[in-house]
Amino acid sequence: MKYQSECPVKSYIRDFFTAVSNLFIFLPYFFSVSTLLKTVFLPWKNIKDTTESKAFSFEKAFSKIMFSMISRGIGAMMRLSLLLFYLIVMGMYLILLPIIFVFFIITLPFISLILKIKKQENEIKQELKQKFIKDHLTDEANYQNVEGWFEYIYDLHLKPNSWWKLSNLLSIPPLARDWASGFTPTLDSFSTDLTSTDYQLGIREHIIGRQQETALIESALSKSEEA
Numbered sequence: 001m002k003y004q005s006e007c008p009v010k011s012y013i014r015d016f017f018t019a020v021s022n023l024f025i026f027l028p029y030f031f032s033v034s035t036l037l038k039t040v041f042l043p044w045k046n047i048k049d050t051t052e053s054k055a056f057s058f059e060k061a062f063s064k065i066m067f068s069m070i071s072r073g074i075g076a077m078m079r080l081s082l083l084l085f086y087l088i089v090m091g092m093y094l095i096l097l098p099i100i101f102v103f104f105i106i107t108l109p110f111i112s113l114i115l116k117i118k119k120q121e122n123e124i125k126q127e128l129k130q131k132f133i134k135d136h137l138t139d140e141a142n143y144q145n146v147e148g149w150f151e152y153i154y155d156l157h158l159k160p161n162s163w164w165k166l167s168n169l170l171s172i173p174p175l176a177r178d179w180a181s182g183f184t185p186t187l188d189s190f191s192t193d194l195t196s197t198d199y200q201l202g203i204r205e206h207i208i209g210r211q212q213e214t215a216l217i218e219s220a221l222s223k224s225e226e227a
Contacts, residue, residue: 008115016104019164023093026169031086032176036079039180043068044075053138075179094222116163128158 028034048071132150137143162168 008118008120011110012115013108015162015164020097020100022164022166022169026172027086027090027093027167029170030172030174031082032174033086035177035180036083039075040061040079041072041076042180043071044078045179047071047112075200078179113207123160125154128154 048068129147129150132153133143133146136149137146
């Protein structure tokens with residue numbers, strides 16, 4: 001039984017040129033080129049010194065400036081390194097592209113012969129569908145349910161994956177998208193540091209009737225530190 005479908009050779013040629021063009025879109029996306037260019041000199045992982053002092057201090061100001069420079073320097077070094085690697089990969093792709101085209105043209109007659117002999121995807125699908133329905137259909141009233149079951153399994157596990165399609169390429173997580181985020185110093189003013197001395201003293205003041213237990217705990221901790 002023959003099924004009407006697109007000529008496999010035409011489909012193969014179309015898929016080849018689709019893959020070649022889509023890679024030009026995928027590579028900048030995968031290496032996050034636009035994001036890296038916008039955030040080259042931002043702090044690494046958004047690490048910033050957000051400590052505030054009541055009085056001005058040259059030592060603290062210098063320390064804060066140096067910390068910022070180090071964080072931004074690490075971020076710039078990592079981002080520029082990845083951008084350089086992207087340029088190398090893109091350059092190699094452009095250099096190899098003529099060789100790929102020549103190889104494609106040389107092998108096209110052989111691939112065309114193989115594709116004409118090989119069963120097409122819809123023929124293979126119909127054979128698998130018939131076998132699946134034969135093995136799982138026990139009542140003709142459930143034919144549509146079994147058919148839908150097969151379509152679900154086929155799309156999930158059996159359908160060939162067209163990696164060169166742009167939707168599949170863009171489903172791959174890109175690199176370095178989180179290099180400009182991570183820590184959230186902006187939220188510091190809306191949160192409380194549970195390890196700060198002020199917070200700990202505040203908790204101690206609200207402990208009612210547990211002064212003796214608190215003293216024992218502090219004594220035990222001080223002894224362990226001295227040991």
